[in-house]
Amino acid sequence: MATDASKKPAKTGQKIAAKSNEEVVQTFQRLRTEQRQLVNKLSELEMDLNEHKLVIETLQNVEEDRKCFRMVGGVLVERTVKEVLPALTSNRDQMVKLIEALNQQITVKGQEINDYKEKNNIKIRGQQELPAAQENADAAKVANQGFR
Template structure:
């Protein structure tokens, strides 16, 4: 019985003493901004790759109806290379498929990053500048729930522009 009591005491000590300190407001804002920037970068890259995929589609559609033995030129790493349509068309189709897979994975990563952002916003009660009155009312109910539950978070939250 004494062993169980000392076990519980050591667990309580570990939870209280080993608890990481809460990050400062500046650290919370910096982390939130970094996460938002990562999501924006992913969206930008996905849009860029989508445009490239559309260009591939245009070229593929154009070359489909052309004689396969006809010569065409392809830009590879900044060098213009002479090939035939039958050599270029399969390579373009493969590239387009790979672009589609990359775009799909980027979109999945953006959704995951969005979930992380939402969880982070809720965890640190982050409110963006320009959010409506309804959000401010939600903030006050969140703050009252936090103080009732004994949560150490302040009810004020963090305001991010």
């Protein structure tokens, strides 16, 4: 009976260790998913920003009383250039600020992922070990891709 009692704690300990490893992996995957979502949102906003810039450049060379059409909430609305241009400029400025904030969030999330990897000794298959400084530099390059 003494041997049976000594085996039970060992099995329970192994289950707890295995569970914690699974939790570590799940948390790591969640962090990476959050980072990917931020990068996708950043990419989407950068495309919208480029469209806004293109339209603003086009409308600046047009008479202010000329008719133009704008999509508002899925409805095409007729306006004048004089009415639309300030709204587009305001939207563009807000997008620039939002893009800067997203870049900072991506950088912070990358640092959080790197810290989590180091803390839990996570190794990714197929990835060569890089010094921490190189990983941070790579994360910063990804975050700043849109400002070229």
